[in-house]
Amino acid sequence: MVEQHTCTGVLPGWEQVDRLVADAYEYARGSADGAVADYIPALAQVDPELFGVAVAEVDGGLHGVGDVGVEFSIQSISKAFVYALVCQALGHDAVAERIGVNNTGLAFDSVIAIELNDGHPMNPMVNAGAIATTALLPGGSAGEQWEAIRAGLSAFAGRPLELDSAVYRSEAATNQRNRAIARLLESYGRIEADPLEVVDVYTRQCALRVTATDLAVMGSTLADGGVNPISGKRVVSATVCRDTLAVLAANGLYQRSGEWLFDIGLPGKSGVAGGIVAVSPGKAGIGTFSPRLDPAGNSVRGKLATAHLSRALGLNIFASDAVTEPRSGGRAP
Numbered sequence: 001m002v003e004q005h006t007c008t009g010v011l012p013g014w015e016q017v018d019r020l021v022a023d024a025y026e027y028a029r030g031s032a033d034g035a036v037a038d039y040i041p042a043l044a045q046v047d048p049e050l051f052g053v054a055v056a057e058v059d060g061g062l063h064g065v066g067d068v069g070v071e072f073s074i075q076s077i078s079k080a081f082v083y084a085l086v087c088q089a090l091g092h093d094a095v096a097e098r099i100g101v102n103n104t105g106l107a108f109d110s111v112i113a114i115e116l117n118d119g120h121p122m123n124p125m126v127n128a129g130a131i132a133t134t135a136l137l138p139g140g141s142a143g144e145q146w147e148a149i150r151a152g153l154s155a156f157a158g159r160p161l162e163l164d165s166a167v168y169r170s171e172a173a174t175n176q177r178n179r180a181i182a183r184l185l186e187s188y189g190r191i192e193a194d195p196l197e198v199v200d201v202y203t204r205q206c207a208l209r210v211t212a213t214d215l216a217v218m219g220s221t222l223a224d225g226g227v228n229p230i231s232g233k234r235v236v237s238a239t240v241c242r243d244t245l246a247v248l249a250a251n252g253l254y255q256r257s258g259e260w261l262f263d264i265g266l267p268g269k270s271g272v273a274g275g276i277v278a279v280s281p282g283k284a285g286i287g288t289f290s291p292r293l294d295p296a297g298n299s300v301r302g303k304l305a306t307a308h309l310s311r312a313l314g315l316n317i318f319a320s321d322a323v324t325e326p327r328s329g330g331r332a333p
């Protein structure tokens, strides 16, 4: 196979990035659209006005405006990082075959998507695929798997992440749908472990507390070939980052992933507590937090702020300029 080249580039200077982060915050703060998630009772109690925008550059530079230090539960954003840990443990082919990479075109908690696909979970970013992915984590017991997730996601964040026990208990008491999804996967032979134990680990991973700054650093680790730019420690391989970002581009915003990619042009992942992480390979991670969501479960202000930054910082991975300088063997201007 030919050598893999990376899509690296440079951001504007530190002060300009700082100013553009502030612009993005002001731009998105004007929206009060959307509604706070309430199907997990503990999430309904959050202040809907909280809002923070953070950028972590791959050289370790951090930028942030607003409530970037406020903790909230990571929810579905955990799926991206648990997927990376499982890819690291099992490799590209095994995970692609067992979990898949294609969008369902349906909501994150769809049951019918499983039925329509003969029990295949389709991709690791919907609940079925995420539960099946968590089940693949190495470890002799659910307790060991949970500790591996906590340690792995903490390594991505560069600090120890803690469980929000109120959110965990609230979701564990109301997650009949996820238990049904896990039982359905079991009926298709897609989960070998005890399905309810797997859902419990999955529910814990969703209740890990993060800040917008943590999300930016976690995203920046994926942008930096798997090395955390703050701790300097390798968390996963560059190949795992590439695979994870491809899956995020196709599925990170569920049935809205196409619109997100069309408008913003970055791999990203949302969570129902209001977090979004977006990744600009070779440049930076963006973390936002604002609890009001669109009907698909994606933070409205988070999307607006990320779209603003993608344009202002030139991050869209599909955007290019024509070559104007002559280059050897190429065409003249």
Ligand code: DON
Pocket: 074, 075, 076, 077, 108, 109, 127, 171, 178, 203, 206, 270, 271, 272, 273, 296, 297, 298
């Ligand atoms: O499983 C659930 O329903 C939640 N723990 C996570 C869902 C979620 O974050 C969907 N995202 N936008």
